[in-house]
Amino acid sequence: MRYELYYWPSTPGRGEFVRLALEEGDADYVDVARRKGGMAKMMRLLNGARAPHPAFAPPILKSGPLVIAQTANILLYLGRRLGLAPTGEAGMLWTHQLQLTIADFVDEIHDTHHPIASSLYYEDQKREAGRRAEDFRKNRLPKYLGYFERVLDRNPQGPRYLVGARTTYADLSMFEIVSGLRYAFPRSLARAARRCPHLVALHERIGDRPRIAAYLASDRRLPYDQVGIFRHYRELDG
């Protein structure tokens, strides 16, 4: 069965967390909005007058009759299907808990450049962004990275994976977080990473996995930019 992913075609954004799972899981999928006529199809899915399960925002995954939105929810579903999460309840919940904490982290990364309103340009909230980014660099970034480093450190099966002894969607999402931060906050990340050797090693290990490496080298992987979650503004990096 072919999955259909719907996400803004111009930026990796939250869609990237889903793409990484589809790629590592060797899933047959179409990145709909990046195809000709795909944006119109996505807008119909978002604004369709009678869909019984409307989505608030992309990403959206169509899988047969199912239409699933919310990044972490899509990964909860794909984790089972693609063997990217434990099958038992305890492991399933723990993996999802980590993903939801990653989602909170993503929101805070986004808000460093948009602390006032997503509907305004960065330039219209630059002063506030400066204040928020300062708190992010000093408090939030070290707190989140320290937390995930601790999770790796305490994994009873060793620090190679966030959960157990196999790759889960949480590892793939953590790869994306480190990649994105390396682009957006290179100085701050380099400083924080000194205390997070397990996270740095996880990032390298995931990037070296054959399917992920092939994906990263392909044109299916979108470059980071200045419209998505991870944006590089030198003045915000301290």
Add this chain to the structure above:
Amino acid sequence: MRYELYYWPSTPGRGEFVRLALEEGDADYVDVARRKGGMAKMMRLLNGARAPHPAFAPPILKSGPLVIAQTANILLYLGRRLGLAPTGEAGMLWTHQLQLTIADFVDEIHDTHHPIASSLYYEDQKREAGRRAEDFRKNRLPKYLGYFERVLDRNPQGPRYLVGARTTYADLSMFEIVSGLRYAFPRSLARAARRCPHLVALHERIGDRPRIAAYLASDRRLPYDQVGIFRHYRELDG
């Protein structure tokens, strides 16, 4: 089996979404941090040196050997246990998708008074809060409420519940959202509510459910305040 809920004892906050599910589900539970010595117990759970599944933040639910964090994740678990979610995969995912959108809404409500840093006082980010709250009133509040009104309107089983024809944890959380907004943004909510008759009716219906009504009248229900998510600052309500 007795559930243990761990959450800050001074404010409803995110713990309230869990409490409402426990109450409606007639669960045997202890609100640990509100008991004598409970705060110390919660801090040990948060900072314990060797816990294999550390939590980033409360709320945390202990259920036998399971230690579960992240509000939506706790509700995913309790939904199954307490009969507050459909048992089939499609219904389970749809309920969870709504809960994750509620979680995003909660984050945005919080950030109206704390757009710069949780670690600073409101007074230290009052100017920025004014700008963010203006965007919230004009754009985000109507967008979120309009979305959930649409979900009720499109429910093939009628507009009485968000999912199907029975109360789910998403309905209980939506009750809490409307209650909290009525406290924090009374003018803005009153204005927006005119376009959301199904949501207003859902709020009343949930508040009238026997177990919820008994809970609301008890001292287990904490009042809203000026330290939690829902805070009333007249200047932010437009």
